[in-house]
Amino acid sequence: MTRESISSIATALVVGGGIGGMATAISLAERGVRVDLIDLDPEWRVYGAGITITGPTLRAYRRLGLLDEIKQAGAITNKTRLFRFDGTHLHDLEEPVIEEGLPATGGIMRPVLHQIMQNRVRALEIPVRLGLTVTALDEAEGGVDATLSDGSTGRYDLVVGADSVASGIRDLAFPHMGPPQPTGQGCWRISIRKPPGLDAGEFFLGHDNPCGITPCSPDNVYMWMLTRHEERESFMDDEELFTTLKGLLADFGGNAAWIRDNMTRDNWINYRPLAAALQPRPWGNGRVVLVGDAVHATTPHLASGAGMAVESGLVLAEELAKADTVDAALAAYEDRRFERCRDVIESSVGIGRLQLEHRPPEEHKALLEGALMRLNEPF
16 A cells, blocks of 8 residues: 655654554554654563454554454454343344445454564564663754663654553653543453354343453454452452452353353453543644553443554554644644544443443443444544
8 A cells, every 4th residue: 555655754753562652653654754663561562362353443454554464363253242141142233344345343362463563563674672761852953852761862853652551751741641540440351262152242231240252363262341440459369360250250141151160270361440541632742742542541341442542643644644844743633533532532431430330221322332333433
């Protein structure tokens, strides 16, 4: 695919090698920008189970040129099956196809998705330096001098902060912003082999703790469960994670029960409290700009965190290619992204609030369907 070249900048530093950072680095490099990518993890790893990839997320990855690899390595389907928590089948949601030739929905293991993106970064010969972050930024004379944590320095036309919900770039350059706020819920995840006969994503409803299963490959799935978060003084160890999740699944039937009865201590199990934030405008400060969770961190209720991060990387590069100046490009990027990200975050947090308040399923359905319809719209 031919990309319109960028003339407003020649060099960029992308801080953070996760989904948003890699999407941005790829999008800029394909338009002729010399990109340096740094990540704090010296081994450039990713932890996590699977990831649900909705139609809008698949559309973003198609624009990034990675759809075929995701289809090959993940699991693609055209529906989601809804069950009562005891395993009673309610009905199937036929997922809309939002673009011709685009799969409706699916899932992939998060480490596999990162590997696909890392391979593209390497194919574009983007220099990657690991175990590093930025400790100081000094903007002057049409550029930014960045000091890295190893004492080295570099001068760039643009610095992109894609360094997670705990963004150091946000702390350095955006004093009007703050950390994400807890939502009151926590999310459990487990990676496990696929239950026999499962051929689509599944949601289990009507319980205080809703859960779902996402196929991520021919042989593997991940299951998530949302619970009320209780503050505690220490993290759960592996044994407590195992026994607690097994107990939380006691009331469930169907494939959720199969996972409960077949899970072992060797399965990857994780729990984390949920937090979200739509950071206040502006998202750019001179020649420093934020993308992804650093500026629009959401919860998993719409399965859209990754998709929003990829979209932001794509839009930033598109606006830099259109505009004559960096200021104009960053303003246009923010204008295109702010309301869409606000809708995703407010809808996701709103669904979580309904769950915490045990509101009727009809209220959940109305909020969820409305948000998903808007997500399907072009970005």
